[in-house]
Amino acid sequence: MENTxxxxxSVSFGLALALACVVNAIIVVVKEKxxxxxxxxxxxxGHHWTTHTVIVLALFFLFAWLFGRANNGKGMxxxxxxxxxxxxxxxxxxxxxxxxxxxxxx
Amino acid sequence: xxxxxxMSHVLFGVACMTSAxxxxxxxxxxxxANLVRIRRMSWAAAxxxxxxxxIGGYWYVTAYSADKAIILKGPWPFAHNLVMExxxxxxxxxxxxxxxxxxVASNNLATSKxxxxxxxxxxxxIAMLALAMDGEGAIIAMGVKVGLLPK
Numbered sequence: 542m543e544n545t546x547x548x549x550x551s552v553s554f555g556l557a558l559a560l561a562c563v564v565n566a567i568i569v570v571v572k573e574k575x576x577x578x579x580x581x582x583x584x585x586x587g588h589h590w591t592t593h594t595v596i597v598l599a600l601f602f603l604f605a606w607l608f609g610r611a612n613n614g615k616g617m618x619x620x621x622x623x624x625x626x627x628x629x630x631x632x633x634x635x636x637x638x639x640x641x642x643x644x645x646x647x
Numbered sequence: 648x649x650x651x652x653x654m655s656h657v658l659f660g661v662a663c664m665t666s667a668x669x670x671x672x673x674x675x676x677x678x679x680a681n682l683v684r685i686r687r688m689s690w691a692a693a694x695x696x697x698x699x700x701x702i703g704g705y706w707y708v709t710a711y712s713a714d715k716a717i718i719l720k721g722p723w724p725f726a727h728n729l730v731m732e733x734x735x736x737x738x739x740x741x742x743x744x745x746x747x748x749x750x751v752a753s754n755n756l757a758t759s760k761x762x763x764x765x766x767x768x769x770x771x772x773i774a775m776l777a778l779a780m781d782g783e784g785a786i787i788a789m790g791v792k793v794g795l796l797p798k
Contacts, residue, residue: 621761
């Protein structure tokens with residue numbers, strides 16, 4: 542029999558993914574525009590890109606954990622359609638910010 | 648050694664893309680019989696991308712500066728300024744997507760229409776993004792090649 546349920550982890554990690562993608566793009570703009578941020582990121586692990594990756598991965602898992610704890614630990618309540626559109630929006634917006642920045646602003 | 652590292656990066660990246668396309672087709676026909684295979688392939692796609700990422704990342708951090716100098720002095724500086732710069736940041740999104748893949752695959756895809764729909768979107772985005780990364784890698788390699796050609 543068909544059902545429409547998604548696991549708690551599918552929802553929380555899906556929302557976290559969308560948010561982490563946008564944060565990823567924002568970090569790109571901030572570090573490229575600020576020498577202080579860029580130099581700081583180079584100092585943390587030795588290369589700005591390595592630090593960038595670790596920050597985004599850590600935020601992804603942190604966001605997923607936080608979304609999973611919502612509603613007294615039951616996780617976020619959202620329809621699959623809404624989750625998919627949020628996820629797609631996050632990926633597309635982040636992609637456009639990154640490509641647009643290096644194409645136009647940088 | 649650098650060439651082997653770089654070719655391994657491409658090999659695992661293509662393996663991830665192929666796995667995502669495989670998964671897309673499997674999910675279109677999801678039933679109780681292929682659920683285990685879908686879950687195993689999801690882990691395989693994630694493992695392939697993580698390997699591609701770690702190997703490519705190692706090469707980028709330790710060896711790319713020489714190629715970067717060649718590209719920037721050559722006729723295709725955009726191969727670094729636009730293509731490599733976008734690739735190194737878009738690929739982080741690809742890493743998040745493949746990490747998410749086994750989580751979505753852990754749903755019962757045979758009975759949940761929504762889980763199948765989500766899985767199709769995730770595998771579709773992974774396949775397209777991986778293809779874009781492959782194309783960007785080719786442009787970067789060409790940027791080095793034209794930079795080395797006699798003027």
